[in-house]
Amino acid sequence: MAAAPRGGKRCQRLEPSLARSVLSEAEAVLFDCDGVLWRGEAAVPGAAEALRLLEAGPGKPRLLCYVTNNSSRTREAYTEKLRRLGFPPAQPRQVFGSAYCAARYLRRALPAKGSEGPAASVYVLGGPALSAELEAAGVSHLGCGPSPAPDSALFGARAPLDPAVRAVLVGYDEHFSYGKLCLALRYLLRGGEEGCLLVGTNRDHRLPLEGGSAVPGTGCLVKAVETAAEREAFIVGKPSRYIFECVANEFNINPARTVMVGDRLDTDILMGNNCGLTTLLTLTGVTTLEEVQGHLESNCPERRNLVPDYYVDSIADLLPALQD
Amino acid sequence: MAAAPRGGKRCQRLEPSLARSVLSEAEAVLFDCDGVLWRGEAAVPGAAEALRLLEAGPGKPRLLCYVTNNSSRTREAYTEKLRRLGFPPAQPRQVFGSAYCAARYLRRALPAKGSEGPAASVYVLGGPALSAELEAAGVSHLGCGPSPAPDSALFGARAPLDPAVRAVLVGYDEHFSYGKLCLALRYLLRGGEEGCLLVGTNRDHRLPLEGGSAVPGTGCLVKAVETAAEREAFIVGKPSRYIFECVANEFNINPARTVMVGDRLDTDILMGNNCGLTTLLTLTGVTTLEEVQGHLESNCPERRNLVPDYYVDSIADLLPALQD
Numbered sequence: 001m002a003a004a005p006r007g008g009k010r011c012q013r014l015e016p017s018l019a020r021s022v023l024s025e026a027e028a029v030l031f032d033c034d035g036v037l038w039r040g041e042a043a044v045p046g047a048a049e050a051l052r053l054l055e056a057g058p059g060k061p062r063l064l065c066y067v068t069n070n071s072s073r074t075r076e077a078y079t080e081k082l083r084r085l086g087f088p089p090a091q092p093r094q095v096f097g098s099a100y101c102a103a104r105y106l107r108r109a110l111p112a113k114g115s116e117g118p119a120a121s122v123y124v125l126g127g128p129a130l131s132a133e134l135e136a137a138g139v140s141h142l143g144c145g146p147s148p149a150p151d152s153a154l155f156g157a158r159a160p161l162d163p164a165v166r167a168v169l170v171g172y173d174e175h176f177s178y179g180k181l182c183l184a185l186r187y188l189l190r191g192g193e194e195g196c197l198l199v200g201t202n203r204d205h206r207l208p209l210e211g212g213s214a215v216p217g218t219g220c221l222v223k224a225v226e227t228a229a230e231r232e233a234f235i236v237g238k239p240s241r242y243i244f245e246c247v248a249n250e251f252n253i254n255p256a257r258t259v260m261v262g263d264r265l266d267t268d269i270l271m272g273n274n275c276g277l278t279t280l281l282t283l284t285g286v287t288t289l290e291e292v293q294g295h296l297e298s299n300c301p302e303r304r305n306l307v308p309d310y311y312v313d314s315i316a317d318l319l320p321a322l323q324d
Numbered sequence: 325m326a327a328a329p330r331g332g333k334r335c336q337r338l339e340p341s342l343a344r345s346v347l348s349e350a351e352a353v354l355f356d357c358d359g360v361l362w363r364g365e366a367a368v369p370g371a372a373e374a375l376r377l378l379e380a381g382p383g384k385p386r387l388l389c390y391v392t393n394n395s396s397r398t399r400e401a402y403t404e405k406l407r408r409l410g411f412p413p414a415q416p417r418q419v420f421g422s423a424y425c426a427a428r429y430l431r432r433a434l435p436a437k438g439s440e441g442p443a444a445s446v447y448v449l450g451g452p453a454l455s456a457e458l459e460a461a462g463v464s465h466l467g468c469g470p471s472p473a474p475d476s477a478l479f480g481a482r483a484p485l486d487p488a489v490r491a492v493l494v495g496y497d498e499h500f501s502y503g504k505l506c507l508a509l510r511y512l513l514r515g516g517e518e519g520c521l522l523v524g525t526n527r528d529h530r531l532p533l534e535g536g537s538a539v540p541g542t543g544c545l546v547k548a549v550e551t552a553a554e555r556e557a558f559i560v561g562k563p564s565r566y567i568f569e570c571v572a573n574e575f576n577i578n579p580a581r582t583v584m585v586g587d588r589l590d591t592d593i594l595m596g597n598n599c600g601l602t603t604l605l606t607l608t609g610v611t612t613l614e615e616v617q618g619h620l621e622s623n624c625p626e627r628r629n630l631v632p633d634y635y636v637d638s639i640a641d642l643l644p645a646l647q648d
Contacts, residue, residue, distance in 0.1 A: 149470065150498040157498075157539050174474040174481075178500040181540045185530070189538065205551050206509070214513065215481050216505045216552035224548040227529050228540035 009273065011292045014280060014310040019321035022278065022310065027257040028063040029054060030247060030277070032238075033078070034070065035263035035285020036315065040210045043085040044284050046316025052088045053322035064094065065247050067260070069202035069237035069267060071099040071171035071218060074129045074136075093250065098201035098237035099130045101246045102169055103137035105236055109197060110139065110166055121164035123187050125180050125221060126171030130201070140164070147179040156182030161190060167197035170225050170233065172207075172218045181224055188229040198229060202237030204267065208286055238262075239270035244277070261315060263287055265295070265306040272308070279308040282315055333597065335616045338604060338634040343645035346602065346634065351581040352387040353378060354571060354601070356562075357402070358394065359587035359609020360639065364534045367409040368608050370640025376412045377646035388418060389571050391584070393526035393561035393591060395423040395495035395542060398453045398460075417574060422525035422561035423454045425570045426493055427461035429560055433521060434463065434490055445488035447511050449504050449545060450495030454525070464488070471503040480506030485514060491521035494549050494557065496531075496542045505548055512553040522553060526561030528591065532610055562586075563594035568601070585639060587611055589619070589630040596632070603632040606639055 014022065023029075031037060037047050055064050066078055073081075075092035082090050106122055113119040122141040124130055134141045142162060148154035156179035168184045188196050204217035222233050236242050247253065255276040262268020263285020272279035281287060289311070295303040312318065338346065347353075355361060361371050379388050390402055397405075399416035406414050430446060437443040446465040448454055458465045466486060472478040480503035492508045512520050528541035546557050560566050571577065579600040586592020587609020596603035605611060613635070619627040636642065 146473065155498075174479075174502050176502040176505070178498050178540070178545075181500070181544060185538065185540050205554055214509065216502070216509050216548070220505060220548040220551040221502075223551045224540070224544040227544040227547045230529055 008304060009279070009307040009309050011281065011289075011296060011307050012310050014312050014317070016321040018310070019312075019318055020324065022259070023054065023318070023321060025257060026062060026259045026278070028065065028247075028251065028253040029259045029261060030065045030067045030244075030272075032262035032264070032268045032285075033066055033068045035208075036261055036282050037066075037082075037087065038085055039284070041085075043087070044314055044316065046314065046319055048086040048088075050315050050318045050322060054318065055088050063251055063253065064088070064090070065096060065251070066090065066094060067096045067238065067243060067247065069098045069204055069218075071097065071102065071201035071237075072127050072129050073097060073099070074132050075100050077129065096243055096246050097129075097133075098243065099126070099133040099171060100137075101243050102130070102171065102199055102201050102236045103133040103139055104246060105199060105234070105242065106134070106139050106167055106169065106197070107137045109199075118164040120166035121162060122167045122169050123162075123165045123184060124169045124171070125173040125176055125184065125225070126169065126201070127173060127175075130169070130171045134169075141169075144173070144175070146175045147177050147183070150179065155179050156184075156186070159183060161186060166191065166195065167199060168225065169199045169201075170218065170222045171201040173221060176221050181228060184225050185228040188225075188231070193231060198225065198231060198233045200225075200233035200235050202267070203235055204237075238264075238267035239274060241271070241275055244271060244275045265291065265308070269308045270306055273305050279310070281308040281311040282313070283311065284314045332628060333603070333631040333633050335605065335613075335620060335631050336634050338636050338641070340645040342634070343636075343642055344648065346583070347378065347642070347645060349581060350386060350583045350602070352389065352571075352575065352577040353583045353585060354389045354391045354568075354596075356584075356586035356588070356592045356609075357390055357392045359532075360585055360606050361390075361406075361411065362409055363608070365409075367411070368638055368640065370638065370643055372410040372412070374639050374642045374646060378642065379412050387575055387577065388412070388414070389420060389575070390414065390418060391420045391562065391567060391571065393422050393528055393542075395421065395426065395525035395561075396451050396453050397421060397423070398456050399424050401453065420567055420570050421453075421457075422567065423450070423457040423495060424461075425567050426454070426495065426523055426525050426560045427457040427463055428570055429523060429558070429566065430458070430463050430491055430493065430521070431461045433523075442488040444490035445486060446491045446493050447486070447489045447508060448493045448495070449497045449500055449508065449549070450493065450525070451497060451499075454493070454495045458493075465493075468497070468499070470499045471501050471507070474503065479503050480508075480510070483507060485510060490515065490519065491523060492549065493523045493525075494542065494546045495525040497545060500545050505552060508549050509552040512549075512555070517555060522549065522555060522557045524549075524557035524559050526591070527559055528561075562588075562591035563598060565595070565599055568595060568599045589615065589632070593632045594630055597629050603634070605632040605635040606637070607635065608638045
């Protein structure tokens, strides 16, 4: 792309010779999934082959991990989807979804069960995958699904509160409702900042659908709860460093030898840049080169931080470098 | 209160002698309702008597208006509540609720019915009062109430869109749901900024309940829709000038001879200050003098704009000045 300021990221096209050099240094490669490996149910052509070659590596095998803000699938569901679409086999522990990472965060942040009283519990706005990850982590919660209607005695504005709740967790929730928002606010007001955590899986505004359409993302629901509670949620997903810390703690990887591959500047690339990773943008998802150009020419440090080191049209562009 | 900067608002206590002088100049007095005239179903003691004396005035009778961000009551419902709690009789045209003002805004902002096609229609997130005010204003809309569940073919993510919709209106909606948020986003994306207006009744974060509790305010729902749509709503209620313009257009009042009485700094007082009104804070609602002190001592122009001209503990404190 155009002239870059000295020392800054330049969003350079990752040509095969450069790709060979960048990838030979990489011990770990982290992939966002939707928009990078697949779109909906269709694999990006050549992506599966690129991952197979990448994992084999020139010397020892490289670690591949899957880092996604999607909170509506479990780690197991991701390994199953990778398998179904022809990607190299992955273990659930290679998958860092925001549902798993939220459960991991809450397991550590919530007070341990004392000698008296029940274990701390979580009021969850989310779907079955978020429930499942909390259960797998041993975190007690109140379940998910539809909430009582305004004419019910159990409507959120007046339902009895569970004394064990010490956190509100907001993820993707097709059953999100005003009643749930009421209950979330009541738990947050009762506990105060000390007594009731507010955690969000991510701030994505929208989930793009095939054909250019979109549905509202979890960020809309997090904003609604934050506005009511008048405080900021702790965010688990990209661009938060927390999701990378989960990977780093699990696999003891070196950020300087890690590549983050993603299609979104304000999540994937920003997280990678903030954590000292090498960042690679793919144009198979939601971002155009024109957007990067705007950030690259900006004098605003926040915008400059959205510029990746490299870009490719598709991760299939890595094939020539990997096939040698 | 403490030393005030030259020329700025000072939040001076409105002692009887000062009150006599301020009120003798006032041709119109605008009241916020909840926290000023009543709290829930209980009138503020002495408030009804103060309004009766105020309306009679020393010379000609003064205009009293009721200016409220609450979108869940019609103009008629407010006149009925004023009557029930012993306030002087009011006409519906003296009541400027955000439901009425939103309907008034949309009647003018929506394209007029052309020779072909149906009248422009509104997708409403709100309750029966908002519906009723739209109908009274002759604005076509899709109705209110519960929305189909995620397992329904009519769930917001996939329901057919009504071709006539040219605006999304967000008010207080106990039936707010993810499905409604989906549908709002789909209308806003289809129309673009030109083709589909986004209007919110107000940005209040919470509705305080008796006993210190609260439920989420319309501002939470507006934020959710704005986050999904990635654009700002036009806000009708305080602190927007629009709600005052409705009063001014209806009664041709002079801002310099108008007093705005309210209990909230960021809505009532800010709107009054922005519109050149004399502002009077009452401490019967959500604000303490300590909060005003913080703004008064601040160097930030935005915070200084939240400082009222005067304050009283309760509007009953006006009684001695009015009884002379």
